[in-house]
Amino acid sequence: MKLVQKRSRKAGLPPGTLVHIGEKKSETVKITVFDYDDSHFQERQVAKAEDVPIAPEPCVTWVDVGGVHKIEILESFGKLFGLHSLLLEDIANTDQRPKLDDYGSYGYVVLKMVYEGERRGDIMVEQVSLVYGDNFLLLFQENGGDVFQAVKDHLRSGKGRLRHAGSDYLLYALIDSIVDGYFVVLEAVGERIEALQDLVVTSPEPETLREIHALKRQLLFLRRSVWPLRDVMNNLSRSDGHFLKESTKVFFRDVYDHVVQIVDTIESLREMVSSMLEIYLSSVSYRLNAVMKVLTIITTIFMPLSFIASIYGMNFEHMPELKSNWGYPAVLLLMGLTGTAMLVFFKRKDWL
Amino acid sequence: MKLVQKRSRKAGLPPGTLVHIGEKKSETVKITVFDYDDSHFQERQVAKAEDVPIAPEPCVTWVDVGGVHKIEILESFGKLFGLHSLLLEDIANTDQRPKLDDYGSYGYVVLKMVYEGERRGDIMVEQVSLVYGDNFLLLFQENGGDVFQAVKDHLRSGKGRLRHAGSDYLLYALIDSIVDGYFVVLEAVGERIEALQDLVVTSPEPETLREIHALKRQLLFLRRSVWPLRDVMNNLSRSDGHFLKESTKVFFRDVYDHVVQIVDTIESLREMVSSMLEIYLSSVSYRLNAVMKVLTIITTIFMPLSFIASIYGMNFEHMPELKSNWGYPAVLLLMGLTGTAMLVFFKRKDWL
């Protein structure tokens, strides 16, 4: 989750040069092709773009490409489906802002997929590019993982609406499962915030502060990923394009509502985290106060007492009190009274 | 009032699968049906959706469903009234953002109802879903409580406008009583803020701080519930739909004004709470200052005095002052003068 991706090696190249920007997340590129309509379903692994069969309508072809770091594979897909060079550049550059581009004969959606990492508190981010046309959908993810397992299972089982609807409904199903991922991650963030809530008052350590700022940074990052998604979903649910059927748009509207809900939740969590920072600081400051009080009380009680003792520690020859039999107990009594008086004074001042 | 609801068990399910999200707030589901027009009124309890009688127009049928956690009941209502699967999903998911959806032959409003909990300072939130059509209104609440008692009483008594107007006026009456609930809750919040106002200056304890942050969080939550309501009410008061009569729209406009008023009040209260936090912090800091002054005064007065005493506590053989008869009283006088001089100095510096 770096805030700024390395793009500098791109500067100086002519525009349109295909360069992969981002970390390479897997070694090989895994290409899976799903071919389906109401009555048939076929799934197979292919090695290169040229092997992808384009089935005739009303068949839908979904190509799931895992890995975008091999430029030559992207280029062969570009040639096969007639994709614009800027679109290929956007796929290869994993530092995209979520957006929706309409290229006339096909559409392009890029968005961020989030999920929890293996270490507690880690949030992983991956870029997903979706190119959709009348009867095909290309999905590019950085990694060949099985994040869309659920969607694939529905396709395989043939139950539900998925097999009977077109590529637009598949697009919805994929985006919907990505958006659901945000809810899962936010739940985890919310739980960590709840857990910190008390810690911040009872033991405000620098460690707590670092955790708060890690949360703040993650929320900043999530907000940056999800904020532009609002416009994307809004445009999808209102687009005039011929790809999206009227009956599917209500589903995109539903995803839009979810995204707004996520934005709302992120804003609330951000305010909670800011509050926690304030509590942290005021806790530290309150503790300083408490420590100071103890210091003051000790000093205030013992300084006069020690002063009295030091007076009678002076070596003057003519100090009549020193000769008196009652001098010592009288001084002890004086000390006792002084100390008690001050304790009472502090109680009154509410410092004890 | 959790900031993030558990939705994770939904992730991975195909879109459209009906799952209840939220806490189950009651065991059974209570269904009450009201059937009325100008001249007649009937109220009865039914066990399942199929028992709901659909009276002919101009009769209005109001079904009050208390509890949304039984999926099968929602499904039977969906079948009976021909509701869209996404709408049913929204009803079952109690983590909705307030919104208004127009489904052509019926409309859907979801909003949050708030009321004070049993423990002082608690605010309870419940989701209310309203499905309204030409002569029916379905109300889904999480709990089968009698929150809409007043509306029911007016129906029963037959007085006022309610019985003579259509389902749109019933919709208004229900939303109006939900919005009135916000005023009641805000009144309580306002009172707690007033109560804290002084406490924050006179005794800034961590307990006060925690109370301030609890208030901040509640206001954050209320704002989140009521902010989208503005758009909902604005759309209702301007909608072209055939459900809402022109004469009813002025009432929705009135509710809209109330919602704007609530938003305004929440913003003001939020600013008040922020101010209180500032006062809290500066009070703590001022107190630290006061404590430091006492410490400094004590140290400044007794350190030189003790030093003088310690000089004459040294054991040098040749210290002429020690032999003198006037040595002891002279030193005592010196100490007295030094102490007094310093007290005067502090008075001048305005530290005492």
Next chain:
Amino acid sequence: MKLVQKRSRKAGLPPGTLVHIGEKKSETVKITVFDYDDSHFQERQVAKAEDVPIAPEPCVTWVDVGGVHKIEILESFGKLFGLHSLLLEDIANTDQRPKLDDYGSYGYVVLKMVYEGERRGDIMVEQVSLVYGDNFLLLFQENGGDVFQAVKDHLRSGKGRLRHAGSDYLLYALIDSIVDGYFVVLEAVGERIEALQDLVVTSPEPETLREIHALKRQLLFLRRSVWPLRDVMNNLSRSDGHFLKESTKVFFRDVYDHVVQIVDTIESLREMVSSMLEIYLSSVSYRLNAVMKVLTIITTIFMPLSFIASIYGMNFEHMPELKSNWGYPAVLLLMGLTGTAMLVFFKRKDWL
């Protein structure tokens, strides 16, 4: 100037029930009627709405009602002038947000009037409701005071434009004098801020802090009252209604400019108050620093000196220095040098 008005006793009543919300500010309700046109002018006190004479056009009838807590009087006005029940509800509820409602045959403006209270620093707020039609204007204030004395005097004297213009110009004259009241109040607030400006640096007491927060709260309140007024005046100066003549609209435009000016001034004053809070806090913090320096200097100077003295206060039998005739003056010299060295050190460090 309570932030949240008691509205709870309204919750549960059917919508449209007339209940007075707010404090009762006077006992009786004073109704004064002004009847005028170019050539004649009549002023009289009436006891109830039914006594109000409706003069034929082009006569203008202005009814000034002082007190809105008597529901029956509002109701009789409602009947006489055919006012909508929601409008009457708004008049009775003194917790309205300023707004403009067009009811077809008459218009309704509600706004807040402010003036200085008797105690220095108090700001009084009253709600003013204006119902205006072709040849009448109803003014409802919470109190029967003589706030609009100036307008009444112009009417009586017959000088100026007022008597020759219609009810729309009267509406302008009344709103203009209410808006002028904001300038007067802001002037007073501005003066109090200027007065605090220095106090906050020279003597940052908790009392100063409380005054700053009182100012902040008042500005928050004024902003809330005047912000929606912008829209009201803008709508009035652009409205297509047949009540407002073209020639009068330029005057409403002028009032609109004044309101924008007031909003601007409030924002500036709010920033000034925030600045003062910052200065307050940094003054407290700077003073803490100054006190700490004194403490440190005292401690740093006397601790080593006392230590030296305590060494020679030890009772070892073999301490050769104690026998020496020069021991005592040598130690005194050592102490003097140490003290001077440290004073020089602090001067260098710029702590003195």
Next chain:
Amino acid sequence: MKLVQKRSRKAGLPPGTLVHIGEKKSETVKITVFDYDDSHFQERQVAKAEDVPIAPEPCVTWVDVGGVHKIEILESFGKLFGLHSLLLEDIANTDQRPKLDDYGSYGYVVLKMVYEGERRGDIMVEQVSLVYGDNFLLLFQENGGDVFQAVKDHLRSGKGRLRHAGSDYLLYALIDSIVDGYFVVLEAVGERIEALQDLVVTSPEPETLREIHALKRQLLFLRRSVWPLRDVMNNLSRSDGHFLKESTKVFFRDVYDHVVQIVDTIESLREMVSSMLEIYLSSVSYRLNAVMKVLTIITTIFMPLSFIASIYGMNFEHMPELKSNWGYPAVLLLMGLTGTAMLVFFKRKDWL
């Protein structure tokens, strides 16, 4: 540069009464008339409005009125040029927000002119009113100074575009020189900020704080003067009015760009000043820390040493160490070791 001008003596007067609001900045009112076209140019001083000659088109008449506190002069101009009473009121009231009013047969622009005062750091503000028609332009300033000397010189010399263009280009030339004045003032503010930049870290005195807040206040004031100017210039460069020729609009567009640039600069400077405040506070806090460390080190080193000395200052008869010949040097050695150990400890803790 008062934040709130005295307007209270206006409250209570009938609307449209002409009262001068603001400080009187000069005693007499200086009226200069410029009459020019391509071929001729005349400049003369007149005593009253009636003496102003209205030259026939295409001659342009520019009247420069220095001083707006003499109401009767404004009234005579009003009569001569047929100006609306509200416009005259706006000219007399020097507390206007910049705005553009279109009165049909003439236009009215009011804006704030700023320049540096005689004392370093002072910013003077004056209101300038411009009434422009087909072949005349009235300029009202509060003071009869020679701020528009440059424009006058160009007119006199007859070089450049000014004499050949109409009154609209003159309007542009005057506004352009006012806007250039903002750049000059901002430059000075920028330099003072740069100068404070270092001071704030090296010697954070209350004096520095006061300077920062003076800057903040000036920027707040400048922003308030220049912000509405954006709309004014935008409207001028887009207005459909017949006064402004198409060819002149590009110049107003250019002034608009300058105003946007000024707004940008002010915002940046405001952020810089806020940053400086933060640095000030953290410098004070860092210094407190440094002082505390010294205090702690002194206390920590001498307290144990003094304690050891005080043990051997006790007067017990049976203290074997006191008899020993090595007692004294052993104790001195112990003290030396303790002190050194603690110094090493602090070095390790990075406190020295």
Next chain:
Amino acid sequence: MKLVQKRSRKAGLPPGTLVHIGEKKSETVKITVFDYDDSHFQERQVAKAEDVPIAPEPCVTWVDVGGVHKIEILESFGKLFGLHSLLLEDIANTDQRPKLDDYGSYGYVVLKMVYEGERRGDIMVEQVSLVYGDNFLLLFQENGGDVFQAVKDHLRSGKGRLRHAGSDYLLYALIDSIVDGYFVVLEAVGERIEALQDLVVTSPEPETLREIHALKRQLLFLRRSVWPLRDVMNNLSRSDGHFLKESTKVFFRDVYDHVVQIVDTIESLREMVSSMLEIYLSSVSYRLNAVMKVLTIITTIFMPLSFIASIYGMNFEHMPELKSNWGYPAVLLLMGLTGTAMLVFFKRKDWL
């Protein structure tokens, strides 16, 4: 990177006077002319504008002017290409806000180019002006450096799209390489922020604070340069002008996406820097706390011990304990116990 450029010497000059504003960045002005179409390419250095050959369409002429401080050169270009005097003024004034002006027969884009300076952490800014027409493009930079080397190389090599496309694609290529420069600079800023991240917790020195504020200032500056670029690119990608071909607009749209990405990144980095400031302050405050604890512990332990010792240092004749053989060890034991008790107490209070 000064926040406010010196413009004061311009004030008082008639509008349209050409004056160079900004630092002179190179001595001479270097003019290079590129003439190309599909089949031919020519590059040459010329000394003055008059030497620029205007090739017939479809040839594209690109003039790269390095240095804008020689007014006479700008004027001769103005004459040759018929440029508006305001445009020339904008080129000469290097304190422009990025903008796009359409002058009918040619367009004008001004923007800021950024690159890293020689000293680590420095960011250099230069203004680039682009005047584009049907078959020519004038580029004015402040310095004759080789920033657009890559574009020139592509032209020379004849590979890629550049030679085959018109002046609009050249415009895109130049702007694209400027925008890529922002990514490079932001990468460097991001790395410096990451580097500070830890430093701010482990060693919060004033030096760190100064670095944070330098970063803040640079980000403020970058934001100011890039924010208006959004509108410029948006307008370019939507402009109706006949200069930009439909096929080129998709490229400008792509640059627009990059600019939005840059704005996003800057906002994120600004939030990170603000967070770091908060951490800095709370680290300083936490350290103060830690130091205070040590001080309190030392004082609290040694003050009572020293007091006990000073009691038995008093010189009273009748102090029975002093005679006792067990007095000394008993007192030592008492001291030991007291000290241990207090250590235990602090452990419990979690202060050690």
